Amino acid sequence: MTRKLAANSAGLRNSGVLLLFALGLPAWAANPPAADLKLAAELAEHGDPAGAAVEFRRLALGADGARARAAFYWASAFAYTQTGQAELSDKMLDRAEDADPALGPPALLLRAENAARLAKWSEAGFYEQAVLDGAVTGDARRLAARRLAAAHLRRHDLPAARTALEKAGADTPASQALDQYARGRDKSPRLGGWLGVVPGLGYFYAGEPANGLRSLLLNGLFIFGLVNTAQHDEWGAFAVIGFFEITWYTGSIYGGVDASHRYNRSRLDACLGSLSGSFAPDFKQLPAISLRYQF
Amino acid sequence: MPAGPTRYAACAMRRIVVHCLLLCAGALSAGAQLELAAGLCAEGQWRAGRREAQRVLTADPQQPLARLLTATAGLRLGQQDPALLAALQQLADGAAPVEISARAAYELGRVRWRQGDATNACVLLQRAFRTTQATDLFLRSGCALRLLADDFPELGERDPALLQALQTCAPLWTPEIRRECRPVAAPAKTRITATPAAWIVALYRRQIRPALGSRCALTPSCSEYFLEAGRQHGLLAFPLAADRLIREPSVVQAQEHPVQTGAQTRYADPLAEHDGWLKGAKK
Known part of the structure; x- marks a missing residue:
């Protein structure tokens, strides 16, 4: 889904930075083993998220400070999400939140993404709502609102999707997309099936002429073959056709x-x-979690 | 990743790692390394877990948990290297803390069972069953013993008391444990209605495709799609395949989701995109 969202995005508009752990880190956390961190960051940025996830776990296990440990577990969770292992990612998030219960929006956004990957739209919506109920502003709020709207839309709750979008203030492209969706009409699969009784008509109904x-030609040809073989008493050919x-x-x-x-x-x-959006951390800033948003 | 073995391994590894961390007091980095290795193995990430365990072994080649993890991961990755089995045998023979020995005996017992060496398998599984203090290993080694005794009844006749003890434990073995403890998985049942699809595909692949060549522009190929549909939906594979053949030119024309297979570009059109609603309706 993230790939699709990214593909549809209009480009990097903003790189809002959310520094959550800039202050109060213990001495080790301020200076984690530079080579290990560099390795993990490079693996994450150069297409080996599975390797990066393990390296971040190693950093987390070696971290002295709870906040640094939480940040590295969070980074590991992010890397696991990239590999599509949403359940493992959630497990890492559990550890991150055990280390630092005040992890906040980065954990919630990632949990929502994991839930969405598992098609658990209600759960995804719950986490996005939690982000919106917090004190986040700017791009983080906009992303959460869009994703909450998307979760509602997946459950065919258009009014709730509109309400969710309004929580982040004016978001014209997203609102226009919702309006356009509301103006259109879904096709009825049941009617499509009934129309399919006339060969090809179901496809025509769904806009696939x-x-x-x-379908019409193939069925016509074979029905002609049936009639013809029956007229000539060629019952073997009739059975095959x-x-x-x-x-x-x-x-x-x-x-x-x-x-x-x-x-x-x-x-x-x-x-x-049109409701797309994504986020990614700046791994080099770790153990401070710094997120970049893309719409 | 199967949930059952993972959950089991998670419990067992966590317990073992606590023992080992106590042994490794004073060597924090090795302890953390082992915790990472055990965690990865517990999650079924055998390759990464083995790498981490080997990292520990470079510093301390005799570290028992690291040796156990390396050997277990090797087995789970399909290796039957004699060195792995020798390491397990050594651990099982008592060159390690009790829980690690018990776990090694269990793993080795399963290997021996798979190899058809029922007597040794029985001895090893019994050792795990009798020595472990961990509930999960106790249940699994007991269940494995019971299944082994079912396959080789003469083993059960030798020790009726053991069979009685296993009978007492039997209500605690969940279907998940029973499935996991059998070293060779039972073959998946094929739907009877999937058979015509399989015949048609076999006929096409043997008699027609060699003459035509591989012409399908989609992936999975139409015959593979038909087989998969047969496995999942029985006779509904026929309309599904007809729909696929009718749509094929449109999918190729749309050129969405290209997949490079060798020198040829194909277009992804998986079954899951066309039977999701069907599965939803069945639920």
Whole structure:
């Protein structure tokens, strides 16, 4: 999902920096083993998040200060999220929050992302709401609001999505995308399936005329073959053609349903693309967690 | 990553690591290193766990937990290196704290069982069963012994008292434990309705594809898609495959999600994108 969001983003507009742990770190935390940290950061930035996650865990285990430990566990969790291991990432976040219960928005944003990766939209929404209920401002708030709106939209709750967006103030592109989504209409998969009884019509209904035409031609050809073989009492050929025709015919019905679902999904994806946003830490700043936001 | 073995390994490794950390008091970095190695193995990240354990072994080649983790990870990664088995044997024979020995005996017992050496497997699993203080290892070694005795009834006849003890523990073995303790996984059952799909694909692959060549522009290929649909949805594979064939030119034209396979560019069109609603409806 993150890749899709990033692909749809208009580019790096802002690089708001959230420094949460700049003060009060113990002496070790201020000077973690430089080579280890550099290695972990480079692995994370050069396409080996799995390796980076282990290095960050090593740094966390060696850290003296609770805040530094929390920051390294958080970085490890971020790296695990990048590898798609959302459950492991949550486990690292548990450790980070055990070390520093006041970790706050970075942990919540990451938990929300993990929940979204596991398609747990309610849970993702809960964490984004928690970010919005806190004292965050600027891009962090905007990102949380967009993602909360996206979570509501996934559950087809358009009014809640609008309310969520309003919490971050004016966000014209996102609001326009929601308006456009609200103006459109979903296709009914049930109707698509029924229309598919007439070969190809289900595809036409879902806006896929080329597929509809192919289905119509194939079914027409095979039905012609059936009729022709029956007229000439060629029952062996009739059985073979009949087998294929049943496949094409049921395929037309299935296609009508699936094409409607596909239409609805692409409409939703287009709207979600406009609600996109992502965040990434500046690993070199660790053990201070510094996030960059991208919309 | 299977949840059962992971949870089990997490408990066992945590317990073992506490023992070892106590042994390693005064050597914080090695302790932390071991904790990391044990944690990674417990999460099923065997390759990374083994690397970390080996890092400890470079400083202390006799470190028992690191040796156990290295050997266990090697086995889980499919290695049957005699050196690994020798290390496990040495640990199981008592060259380590009791829990580590018990764990090594359990792992080695499973290897021997897989190799068909039921007598040695029985001895090792019994040792793990009788010496461990850890509930999870106690349950698993007991369950493994029971399954072994089912496969080789003569072993059970030798020690009726042990069989009685295992019978007492049996209610505590969850289906997850039973599944995990059998070293060779039972083959997955195939739907009877998936068989026609498999026949058709086999016929196509043997008789037709060699003449046509591999022409499908999508990945997975249409025959693979059909087989997978058959495995998951039985006879519904036929309409699914027909829908796929009708859509294929449109998917290629759209050129979304290209995947480079060798010299050819194919377009990703996985089954999951077309049966998600079907699975939702079944639930």
